[in-house]
Amino acid sequence: MLEALLTNHQRVTRRQLFGNAAHGIGGVALASLLGSQKASAQSPVLTAAAGTPRGLPGLPHFAPKAKRVVCLWQGGGPSHVDLFDPKPVLAERKGQDIPESVRGTTRLSTMTSGASKWPIQPAIKPFKRYGKCGLELSEMLPNIGSIADDICVVRSMNTEAVNHAPGVTFFMTGGQVPGRPSMGSWLSYGLGSEADDLPAFVAMTSSDKQKTCGQLFYDYYWGSGFLPSRFQGVRFRNAGDPVPYLHNPPGMSREQRRILLDDIQEMNAAHLAEYGDPEIDTRITQYEMAFKMQASVPDLLDFSTEPKGILERYGPDVLVKGTFANNCLIARRLLERGVRFVQLMHAGWDQHGNLFTQLEEQCRDTDAPSAALVMDLKERGLLDDTLVLWGGEFGRTPFGQGDPAKPNGRDHFGRAYSMWMAGGGVKAGTAYGATDEFAWNIVENPVHVHDMQATMLHLCGIDHEALTYRYQGRQFRLTDVHGKVVKGILA
């Protein structure tokens, strides 16, 4: 239904340009038959009709601060206690139980909900002040520290989820159970794409080298739920072709494909003239877009023109496929090319029993690439209108997990945790919200996951209550029936 209406909407504009499309041949195909690839690539109308539809009429609702978003997802639940939310009291009371008055009835995972001891585990490394703003972060994050004046740490995030998959699903889609559209698909549905030869929404995954985490990334984290499937994220894979079926079959070259496509398109155009179905026209343009992607994706992944100094910023793994560092650099190149939403998902933060060894390694793998991406964007003037989100599905318990006398990990903790943001429209060099002296309860400016979603949409020029899609007889939205824009973190 909606699909057809969108097509119709585009058709009107095309008809005004080319006359009745049914008489002839798809515009792009025509251009390619005439040997003029460029003409098509430069025409925004044709772009809109291709795989990169324009957004909905009336959107954005107001002038956006961010035109694109990159989400640096830290899967498993990074410890706010160790990294972002310094609490001297924890060190003073090490090993004592978290007072019951603080714990209350907090819902915990079954790994610790039956425990009888809640031994306080202070941050495993000292905190340090960074930047002109003096933001306090762990000394394990020197590179993120170096961009302290560009970021806003939110210390009052909270979620109802106690476990990974429901938690990630909740952040990405607004519901704990799979089935709803993800943030990126909402954005590409609402705003369309600015890239004419790349998908509007790209997802990439990576994990710590030791694979300690065991958390998986499911495709519904970037799925389109009940939105038409063309709005789903395209996952660039780490093995084989980054996009499935990007390469021609053996013995079929790009030149051969071009000639074959021309013949396919000519036969399709003749069929269109006979049947008059605008879907045939759409098919013609999609085949052209596919051909373009077969060149643009390899070009995207060709780092040969990146200066050495830039590569070094991202750390030693930058050229290793499938690492977070490598993905961060690809993310920058995607954003430069106008991709709307880039979702990097990195696993490895689930330190139930290896806090003292794994957390530092995890920081080493992610600290430099995260900061490098922000610096690169800033130097290119892209940070002003790109929103960067960094965080996970929850934080970790301020008490230790394992042997109460000698804990070696922390459990999941959604009651209060931290994230950071940078770029488009975010108040830089600040910390927002606060927890009590145990990093357990939020005492100032709580930011629920739905609030973060509302704020993300707001920065993109969207009223989160007005971007809706009708499904099963009701209007659905990313923030369900909740969420409010967090004014305090807007620049």
Added chain:
Amino acid sequence: MRRCFPLLVLAFSSAAVSAETPLSFNHDIRPILSENCFYCHGQDPNKRKGNMRLDVRESALQAGESGEVVVVPGKADESALIQRILSDDRDEQMPPPKSHRTLSSEQKAKLKRWIAEGAKYEQHWSFVPPERSPLPQVDPAGWVRNGIDSFVQARLEQEKLKPSPEADRATLIRRATLDLIGLPPTPEEVDAFIADPAPDAYERVVDRLLASPHYGERMALPWMDAARYADSNGFQQDGDTFQWMWRDWVVRALNADLPFDQFSIEQLAGDLLPNPTTDQLVATAFNRNNLLNGEGGAIPEEQRFNVLFDRVDTTATTWLGLTVACAQCHDHKYDPITQRDYYSLLHLFNQVSETGVAGGGPSRMRIAEPFLEVPTEETKVRLAALEAREKEAEAAGQAKAKFNLALTAWKAGLTPESKTPDGRVLDGKLTTILRVPLEERTDAQKKELENGLRSQFERKVWSGIAKEDAGAKQWEDAKAEISKFRGEEIPRVMVMRDDKPRETFLLDRGEYLKPTEKVSFATFGFLPAPPAGAPQNRLGFAQWLFQENNPLTARVQVNRMWQLFFGRGLVRTVEDLGVQSEAPVYQDLLDWLAVEFRASGWRLKHMHRLIITSATYRQSSKVTPELRERDPENRLLARGARFRASSLILRDVALAASGLLNPQLGGRPVYPYQPEGIWETLAITKERDFTYPASGGADLYRRSLYTFWRRTIGPANMFDASARQTCKVRADVTSTPLHALTTLNDPTWAESARVLAARSMEHCTETDARLMHAFRRVLGRQPAERDLAALRRAYERQRAIYDSDPAAAGEVVKIGTAPVAANLPVTEHAALTAVCLALLNLDEALSRE
């Protein structure tokens, strides 16, 4: 976008409703009120503003909190409703600006006119049992073939439109064949149909297709989407399951034309039927095809409730066409479904011994209780062989004798302080019994001791002996092999079984930790009640769906049939026929079909035949610019439907056209071509091996429905398919560049092209004949001269490429794993392969037109 939608409806209904005919509440007014007002002034008391509700006439006629009378029948100007919707005052205005809802001037005028006409209410159309209205009188010289066509022709006459001519025979047989069995017709079938002068030539084609064993396979596809069928549980361990036994049951039941009421009752409550057969038990797996979370740390009871919620949603969407999820937390805002209704339905599913966990163990399989072991003939034979081996091993090593000897010796020497070889003392219960003097032990104690010691011995003592003693080891290995075989190979289908009675409560805000009032068996209060004495369980519910006065069940199904054969339902919102659904252009036709379905004894094949043999279905799908302008979405049905076939069917079409298709029915899932490392993201977990166990040989060419469906990562080449995580009944047909890349580059299509080219060359000697042969294998029809010219040109251009690059040609003719046709000239074969790939990618090949 949303705003365009009511306008389209209006365009048609205003053509039908002249200025003199009073407005219809259901068609003209309820959609406006429902969309814009009911959220705050509907049936949910928690959200109601100003203590005012508009969904019930009595309430609307009373004064609200503000003292204004909302609706004064006959007096629009005195009605607060009209004053408020016309107000410019932002504080007064309705809908309030903050709601982001606005009424068009046409909608405002309608509301005004409706009140002036007396503000009559009607019950929502789909909540009133359908009646078979008399067939409309139409021009007898028209094109009516059956009842369906009378409704369509009457409407078209009213709209001053003519139906499209019948599609040509080649198009028609391809359409019917794709729709009914999901495969293309062979050129021989096309020719036979074209040459058949009998007046019922088409009907006989349809009957042949309905009798084909592939019919059940094709019809299973949408049912599998509704049932969120997958071959694994989802989430972290994503354990594999044996639910394919249910899939095979569905295919068999559909092929046998099991009446839809039985088909449904067996799936919802087969276990509660008297003396249920194995098939009836397997059928209940429908309700166990849900996501199951096996993550460490997940709270089982919370997960169990997620399963229950999903089961309620799936059941309501599949059979009632209602969206009930809202009522998990509060009374439904639009439909008259209360939270109590919701939990009364949930209660029926709350009696199963499932725990919310997916099970553990080293096996890749994860089967949660309750399940049914269903050995297939093949597994029975293999198990018998393994058991025979075990016996042999035992006899050869005299293992049992050794076991008994060692056990007796071990027991004789035991004291309450004895330790097992692992240095631990015996279990406390056992030592307590051991301390009781032999003559004072009760029989129960003796038995407990005997069993306990035996199991201790087996695990801790005998296992050590078996490592040293070759005979014992052989026996143990043979036993281990049996237990592995039982665990991994003998199908255990997760089924429904009411073996854990539980009380059910309303949950405050839908939170499982906040039970409030207790509920018991009840069907939805706003629908006709079940007869007194109906079973108070799933069976009672299932039977209630099919009682004569249930207004929804039949409508929901015929609407989905319509979607299957026309791309869209008569009500476009096939998942929702509730108050918020779209008012159908052809409600009379929908109701007529619904009654026909019930009256036929719920026969699916009868209904499919009726629709497919109608003149409405048989129309050509070519569209004139005028008609496209007038009715872009073909709501009036003045032409045949044309849409892209599902990707699962497209894959089957490619395999069938090339002759590679393996037509074997049923069985365990297979693992055809997928991109390298398809499950690579899942390999993050070390808990199990996620290497894709690629199939070889004939298993590569099974129909798509047999492809193993991992719930966390579906098959990469089955685009636009349901994610198989929640119930899905609406068909998704989109067009993206990724789809083009799939059908151009996936080895399935490339290999099909290569094999199709080889067969065409083996079949014919002339280039033209070869091109025609390939063309017809894919498209069925004879190519027109224009087609042939285009194919010739394409072939010549490809020939030129491969003549100058024989090495590339050599690669092309080896694509895939099917035997290489070594006797064929390589460059010609390569060039024709490219043309065949083009054929498979023509819009005409991808569409059913």
